């Protein structure tokens with residue numbers, strides 16, 4: 535039998551004997567080397583020509599988790615966990631070296647027995663995607679699944695990839711109309727099979743929030759600091775992944791988190807300007823996915839706007855510079871192309887600075903864009919929120935009016951400067 539990645543082997547070489555797990559060889563590494571993960575956790579490379587003997591001690595098998603039968607407890611709230619994929623649902627496959635999405639919500643409960651003490655868990659696997667692959671149709675599917683269970687539970691947790699979690703949290707905030715309970719989205723920066731995984735704490739805090747936070751609406755629950763102190767509960771339309779890998783990557787922008795959630799069940803409210811749980815009827819809005827988002831940069835080709843028009847997008851979000859500028863007074867002015875676009879479809883302006891508000895009148899160039907082009911300025915709305923909101927707005931009677939109406943806290947009415955870089 536030829537040893538393969540994932541197998542536990544004993545290798546005899548001229549330098550001695552080594553026992554460990556064969557790792558897949560990174561593409562850049564020479565073909566003549568076998569990489570072994572030793573018991574100590576260190577990886578070593580052994581030149582194949584030095585190997586005298588290699589015996590397989592244990593063949594690699596993809597681990598299968600035994601999902602646990604869950605027994606309901608009368609005194610506990612009920613929480614539905616809907617799993618959608620991402621790192622929180624993943625483990626390393628030693629055969630390929632890749633991370634793959636696989637764990638379902640039942641598996642989480644099997645792996646994290648604390649959850650059963652917090653709530654009676656109903657679990658469903660909605661999809662299994664890495665969130666960079668998520669499509670607008672997936673947001674619709676998630677919203678539909680929430681609606682299916684919302685009246686039977688005290689709150690819903692969605693486990694999700696972190697890359698585009700803030701797109702989903704915003705999209706669900708607009709798709710779920712009059713949400714009467716919390717929908718708490720969580721994920722992990724490190725997969726569950728690693729000692730340093732943040733998955734368990736994020737899950738415990740998310741289930742705690744879904745079970746007993748007194749608010750209604752879509753929130754993100756992720757690590758509040760680099761260590762395991764607490765998770766932040768942040769408004770779905772005002773949160774953003776701000777770091778590639780830190781556990782505390784998710785930050786409130788132009789806003790503060792609503793609350794800190796601790797693993798012992800404590801919820802410490804930071805600010806209480808959220809809708810409360812209620813007995814209203816939640817329903818679904820629809821979306822039109824043909825919306826494009828264009829990031830503005832110096833010397834860009836105005837043909838990019840024409841391209842989107844040719845592709846028949848129904849709405850455009852311009853992620854402009856600072857107060858809401860686009861190149862205006864130079865040979866590559868975007869104004870003619872945007873003017874053409876705005877005659878056919880709604881053109882929305884938000885800022886790539888993320889913090890602060892766009893403003894249509896401060897400079898002459900801004901006035902050109904707002905008055906001559908007819909672009910709509912979205913105050914302090916985040917680009918990701920504007921993107922999914924425009925999809926939903928296109929299904930409303932008056933898209934522009936919907937965009938300028940505060941639906942889910944995406945437009946702050948108060949001073950936002952005290953929340954800068956917190």
Ligand code: ASP
Nearest residue numbers: 620621664665695696697
């Ligand atoms: N790329 C993964 C995803 O967004 C990363 C993660 O889940 O943290 O699905």
